[in-house]
Amino acid sequence: MKKVLVVDDEWxxxxxxxxxxxxxxxxxxxAADGEGAxxxxxxKKPEIVLCDYRLPDMDGDKILEKTKKNHPEIKFAMVTAYYxxxxxxxxxxxxxxxxxxKPINLSEIEKLLAKL
Amino acid sequence: xxxxxxxxxxxFLASLPLGLFVYYKNPKxxxxxxxxxxxxxxxxxxxxxxxxxxxxxTGSQIFxxxxxxxxxxxxxxxxxxxxxxxxxxMQKKKNFxxxxxxxxxxFIYFNLxxxxxxxxxxxxxxxxxPIPSFIFSIYLAWxxxxxxxxxxxxxxxxxxxxxxxxxxxxxxxxAGGIGFVGAVxxxxxxxxxxxxxxxxxxxxxxxxxxxxxxxxxxxxxIEVLIKKTLVFAGxxxxxxxxxxxxxxxxxxxxxxxxxxxxxxSMAISILIIIFSLRPIENxxxxxxxKYLFQKKYEYKQILKAFIEExxxxxxxxxxxxxxxxxxxxxxxxxTAGIFILNKAEDKYQLYGSFGLEEKNIALTSESKxxxxxxxxxHPAVIKQINGIVGVNPEVSSEMASLxxxxxxxxxxxxxxxxxxxxxxxxxxxxxAKDDLDVLLDLASTESIAIANAQLLxxxxxxxxxxxxxxxxAGIHHEIGNPxxxxxxxxxLFKLARQxxxxxxxxxxxxxxxxxxxxxxxxxxxxxxxxxxxxxANFAKPSKEFKPELITVSQEIDExxxxxxxxxxxxxxKIKKEISSDSNKILADKHEAQQIFFNIIRxxxxxxxxxxxxxxxxxxxxxxxxxxxIQDTGxxxxxxxxxxxxxxxxxxxxxxxxxxxxxxVRQLMWRNKGExxxxxxxxxxxxxxxxxxxxx
Numbered sequence: 100m101k102k103v104l105v106v107d108d109e110w111x112x113x114x115x116x117x118x119x120x121x122x123x124x125x126x127x128x129x130a131a132d133g134e135g136a137x138x139x140x141x142x143k144k145p146e147i148v149l150c151d152y153r154l155p156d157m158d159g160d161k162i163l164e165k166t167k168k169n170h171p172e173i174k175f176a177m178v179t180a181y182y183x184x185x186x187x188x189x190x191x192x193x194x195x196x197x198x199x200x201k202p203i204n205l206s207e208i209e210k211l212l213a214k215l
Numbered sequence: 216x217x218x219x220x221x222x223x224x225x226x227f228l229a230s231l232p233l234g235l236f237v238y239y240k241n242p243k244x245x246x247x248x249x250x251x252x253x254x255x256x257x258x259x260x261x262x263x264x265x266x267x268x269x270x271x272x273t274g275s276q277i278f279x280x281x282x283x284x285x286x287x288x289x290x291x292x293x294x295x296x297x298x299x300x301x302x303x304x305m306q307k308k309k310n311f312x313x314x315x316x317x318x319x320x321x322f323i324y325f326n327l328x329x330x331x332x333x334x335x336x337x338x339x340x341x342x343x344x345p346i347p348s349f350i351f352s353i354y355l356a357w358x359x360x361x362x363x364x365x366x367x368x369x370x371x372x373x374x375x376x377x378x379x380x381x382x383x384x385x386x387x388x389x390a391g392g393i394g395f396v397g398a399v400x401x402x403x404x405x406x407x408x409x410x411x412x413x414x415x416x417x418x419x420x421x422x423x424x425x426x427x428x429x430x431x432x433x434x435x436x437i438e439v440l441i442k443k444t445l446v447f448a449g450x451x452x453x454x455x456x457x458x459x460x461x462x463x464x465x466x467x468x469x470x471x472x473x474x475x476x477x478x479x480s481m482a483i484s485i486l487i488i489i490f491s492l493r494p495i496e497n498x499x500x501x502x503x504x505k506y507l508f509q510k511k512y513e514y515k516q517i518l519k520a521f522i523e524e525x526x527x528x529x530x531x532x533x534x535x536x537x538x539x540x541x542x543x544x545x546x547x548x549x550t551a552g553i554f555i556l557n558k559a560e561d562k563y564q565l566y567g568s569f570g571l572e573e574k575n576i577a578l579t580s581e582s583k584x585x586x587x588x589x590x591x592x593h594p595a596v597i598k599q600i601n602g603i604v605g606v607n608p609e610v611s612s613e614m615a616s617l618x619x620x621x622x623x624x625x626x627x628x629x630x631x632x633x634x635x636x637x638x639x640x641x642x643x644x645x646x647a648k649d650d651l652d653v654l655l656d657l658a659s660t661e662s663i664a665i666a667n668a669q670l671l672x673x674x675x676x677x678x679x680x681x682x683x684x685x686x687x688a689g690i691h692h693e694i695g696n697p698x699x700x701x702x703x704x705x706x707l708f709k710l711a712r713q714x715x716x717x718x719x720x721x722x723x724x725x726x727x728x729x730x731x732x733x734x735x736x737x738x739x740x741x742x743x744x745x746x747x748x749x750x751a752n753f754a755k756p757s758k759e760f761k762p763e764l765i766t767v768s769q770e771i772d773e774x775x776x777x778x779x780x781x782x783x784x785x786x787x788k789i790k791k792e793i794s795s796d797s798n799k800i801l802a803d804k805h806e807a808q809q810i811f812f813n814i815i816r817x818x819x820x821x822x823x824x825x826x827x828x829x830x831x832x833x834x835x836x837x838x839x840x841x842x843x844i845q846d847t848g849x850x851x852x853x854x855x856x857x858x859x860x861x862x863x864x865x866x867x868x869x870x871x872x873x874x875x876x877x878x879v880r881q882l883m884w885r886n887k888g889e890x891x892x893x894x895x896x897x898x899x900x901x902x903x904x905x906x907x908x909x910x
Contacts, residue, residue, distance in 0.1 A: 109696050111735065115703045122707075122714055180695025201695045202702035205710055 102145040103212070104128045106136040106162065107178070108155055116203075123209050133157035140166055145173065147215055149199070152179035160193055167194040174215040178203065216269060217340060221455070222415040223264030225448070229419040230257040233426040249300040253293040254422055260286030264415070268342050276343040277335060284326040287398075288354075291361040292316045294391070298365045301387055302372030315361065322354050338404070340411075347405050355402065362395055377598060382645070387425050394421025419448075449499040450492060457491075458484045517545050518653045522660045529881055531555075531668040535567040538661060542637065543569060546650070550618040550638030554578065555665060556631065563633060570638060571618060584613040588624040589631050594651060594658075595622040621646055623658040627666045635661065671878055693746040697739035708732045760803050760885065764909050767798040767807070767840055768832050774811035787819055787826050794833040798840045799909040802886040810886075813879045814844050814902045821848025821900060835905065842904040850896035859892065 103125045107113050110131075117127040128143055130136035133156045140148065140162075148166060152159040159177050166173055176197035177190050187198045197211055216224075234254025241247045263286055267279035292315045299308045325331050331351040335343050347355075369388040376384055397417030403410035423445075461484035465475055475483075521541050528534045535553045542551040550570030554563040557577070563585060565576040578585050587595055587610045595606045597620045606614070614622055619636035626632065635658060640646070646654075708729065711717060717725050768791075775789070800807075818828045826847040835841045851859065860880045883890045887907055894900035 109700060111739070112696065112700045112703055115700070115707045119703070119707045119710055122710055122716070180699065201699035203699060205703065205706040 100124065100126045101147060101212075102126045102128065102143060103147045103149060104130060104136065104139050104143070104145040106130045106133070106148065106150040106154065106159070108132060108151070119205050119208070120212075123212065125212065131155075133159075133162050136162050137165060140170065140173065144170070147174045147176065147212060149176050149178055152177055152181065160190065163190070163193050163195055176211070176215070217342070218413060219341060219411075219415065220265050220268035222413070222419070223261050223266075223268055225416055225419045226261030226422075227258055227265060228261075230254040230261055230422045233422050234258065237426050245305070246297075246300045249293070249297040250425065253290070253297045253425075256286055256289035256293045257418060257422060258286075259283075260290060261418070270342075273335070273343060280335075280343065280345065281327055284331065285323055287358075288319050288322050288326060290398075291358060291365075292319050295361060295365050295368075298368045298372075298387075298391075301384055302368050302375070304368060304372075308368075318357065322357070325350050325354070341404065344404050346407075351405075366391065386427065390421045390424035393424065394418045397421065445503050446496060446499045450496055453495050454488045454492070457487050460484075461487070517541070518657055522657050525660060525664045528664060529668055529671050529885060531566075531665065534661070534664045534668050538635075538657075539567050539569055546637065547641040548638045549641060550636070552576070552617060552619070552636040553633065553661075553665075554636065555625075555633040555669075563631075566633075576617065578613070582613060583609045584622060584634075585631065588622065588634055592624055592626055592631075594624065594655065596620065596646070596651075598645070621651070621654070623654055625658055625662040625665060627662050632662060632666055667877070667881065671881065694743050697742040701736045701739045704732050704735045760806070762801050762803050762886065764799050765802055765804050765807060767800055767842060767906070768793045770804065770807045771811050771815075771830060771832070771842070774808045774815060787822055787828055790827060790829040792829065792831045792833075794831075796834050797908075797910065798832050798834070800840050800886075800888075800906040801909040802888070802906060806882045806886060810879050810882050810888075810904065811842070811844075813876075814904070817876070818844055818846035818848065818900070818902070821846050821850075823849060826899075834908070838908055839905045840908055842906075843901055844904075845899060845901040847899045850898055850900055851892075851894040852896055856894065860890075 103120055105113055105117055105120070105127060107116075107129075108131045113129050113131075117129060120127045125147075128139050128145060130139050133154050136148070136150065136154075139145065148162075150159045150162055154162075159179070163175055163177060166175055171194075174196045175194065176199055177195045178199045178201060179186065179190075180201040190198050196215060199208070199211070231254065234251045234257075237247050237254075238251040260283060263279045263282035267276055267283055270276040270279055292312065295308075295315055296312055299305045299312060305312075322331075331345070331348055331354065333346040333348050335345050338344050345351075366388065369384060369391065372384045373381065373388065394417060397414045397420075400410065400412040400414040404412055458481070461480050462477065465480040465483075518541070521537075525534060525537065528537065535555075538553060539551055542548060548570070550568065552568035552571055553566050554576075555566045556562075557564050560577075561580050562577040563580075565571070565574060568574065580586075580589075584595060587606060595610055595614060597611045597614055598605050605611070614620070614636070617636045618638045620639050621637045623635040623637070624631055625634055635654075637646075637654075717728075771791075815828065815830070822828070828847075829843070829845040831841075831843040831845070833841055833843075860876050880890050883904065889905045890902065892900055892902045
């Protein structure tokens with residue numbers, strides 16, 4: 100079973116989202132901030148990271164950079180509420196495998212995760 | 216002493232000192248020499264006129280009359296001499312003038328030898344008068360010829376001259392006219408026509424005006440002298456009038472009602488004079504100041520005071536109108552206009568004016584005047600002013616179409632944002648160098664005031680846009696996240712059903728699950744609705760300035776609500792220390808929010824990484840409501856502190872417009888508040904806002 104790390108500070112969202120991911124057949128981990136996320140990445144080595152861009156202690160791009168630097172094999176999808184082509188391009192340049200815009204569509208997520 | 220004797224004395228007393236004064240002011244000037252020459256002839260005329268009138272025996276009367284004749288004869292060539300000098304015709308007219316002097320010398324001989332006169336007869340109250348000979352009548356024709364010749368050259372000179380010269384000639388011609396009218400009134404007496412030559416006194420006025428015309432543009436102290444002369448003459452005339460009137464009424468007209476002696480009536484008039492002299496003197500000083508001298512220094516004070524004030528005006532119409540009003544009241548120009556650049560059309564449009572009939576005037580950037588102002592950054596003047604060269608004919612014709620003799624550029628940094636046009640002064644005085652100095656100060660302040668006023672309108676909108684921009688990311692977060700939660704929740708419910716996860720569950724359980732989905736959605740929609748309300752409130756268009764009683768701590772909360780998204784996400788801790796006493800102030804609610812929003816946002820932007828903003832509201836020992844906004848940011852370097860409130864100054868590089876603090880300070884002033892700050896590099900900055908208590 101693939102391990103997916105969800106990084107987001109909105110518990111209401113994470114609660115539902117991780118439940119959906121379980122239905123899709125993934126093992127899920129959750130981090131509410133950047134530090135927690137980097138910890139889990141080091142210790143649990145998830146195959147996929149779904150990371151919100153805005154976090155209480157740092158921006159998602161820092162986590163992306165570190166993850167891709169230390170573990171280039173980990174697939175990284177950035178989730179952001181701020182739709183902007185420039186932002187998307189920048190994130191892809193930084194190494195994001197996918198950029199997902201909120202509000203998310205669960206069936207698209209299912210396809211996307213299968214692809215990663 | 217008769218009135219005629221008095222006129223002679225006055226002429227003498229005016230012409231000699233003025234002639235010497237003007238001469239010693241500039242002994243090298245041939246014009247000043249010519250004026251002295253003319254005045255010396257008039258002096259001979261005046262003193263001998265006086266002595267002729269007061270002499271008791273026929274011998275001395277005839278003696279002084281012949282000296283008077285020399286004065287009369289000498290005045291004419293001296294007058295021509297002066298006119299040719301004034302109109303720069305000396306070279307051309309040298310031989311003519313020498314001939315004139317020669318002919319007049321001959322007439323002086325005829326005068327002294329008695330060939331002018333057939334005899335002398337006494338006239339009642341007017342002294343001993345001559346009976347002219349035929350030779351004298353020839354001289355009289357020559358006299359008139361010389362007068363008209365002189366005036367002809369005044370006219371030629373007027374036509375050929377501009378500026379100061381033109382005005383000098385104009386005044387001298389007017390003065391000449393006055394003087395000769397006075398002189399002419401003497402002639403009928405010679406031919407036994409009863410016409411008392413009282414207007415002889417006008418010759419004294421003539422010399423004063425000419426002295427004024429020669430010196431007014433160069434010397435200030437001549438004004439003092441003339442003022443004193445006029446005031447003295449006025450007081451003298453008044454005293455003289457009081458004595459004459461009193462004596463006339465008590466002794467001649469109504470002696471039956473006033474059975475008093477001549478001596479007593481003299482005493483009464485002296486009493487009247489003593490009690491009324493001071494008010495009369497003040498009155499005369501006031502009217503000479505008001506109508507002749509315009510109180511130069513005072514108007515400069517007014518301009519300087521205005522310069523300090525206009526910078527605090529925030530409304531463009533008010534800036535322009537108050538400036539025009541100031542010009543109208545101090546400089547008294549015929550016209551004045553303020554032109555402001557319309558960036559969209561690249562034209563300088565007339566924004567406000569007086570004296571200009573056409574209101575819809577616009578100059579393009581390619582026009583000669585604009586090119587001149589842009590290239591030189593100097594004022595454009597039609598005629599040369601001490602050290603400032605007049606503009607070329609192309610520029611001056613454009614200025615003429617604006618009825619302007621001076622155009623002051625309004626520049627900000629290197630941009631020409633507009634210009635001020637000023638027409639001729641109603642007093643006909645030229646603009647002097649010191650006028651221009653004050654006007655240039657005014658123009659540079661006016662530029663800032665106009666730019667500020669313009670930008671305040673733009674900036675109020677831009678600030679709001681920037682604030683909305685600041686919020687944009689936050690709004691995505693604040694609206695996007697709840698939407699995301701709702702969407703995920705609903706999708707999860709559907710997913711569960713699709714995957715058959717509800718199989719085997721009771722309807723009641725499924726309904727409960729559905730209700731929980733709906734509750735979650737309701738909760739999130741409330742979150743979104745809160746956000747949109749705050750946004751709508753902040754984006755409201757600005758209204759008129761309307762002070763009301765507001766509570767500072769509440770307005771800070773309102774401002775914080777808008778800025779909150781940014782701060783929270785930037786990981787800045789907010790500490791509030793609100794003292795329990797009232798913090799109500801009288802201020803415009805919207806502007807107060809703008810002030811707090813700007814200062815708090817600045818504080819947030821000053822903090823790199825993690826930090827704290829402390830907001831304190833308390834009452835000072837002086838009874839003011841004080842708001843302190845302290846950040847733990849990078850602080851302001853010493854060399855930048857004094858520039859913080861300058862418009863367009865920014866420490867934020869390309870991010871800031873630099874308008875924030877200068878506008879905040881203006882908003883503070885408008886709401887009767889004061890703003891200051893203290894800062895230490897590496898420790899942070901504290902802004903201190905003080906308002907008068909509102910209750």
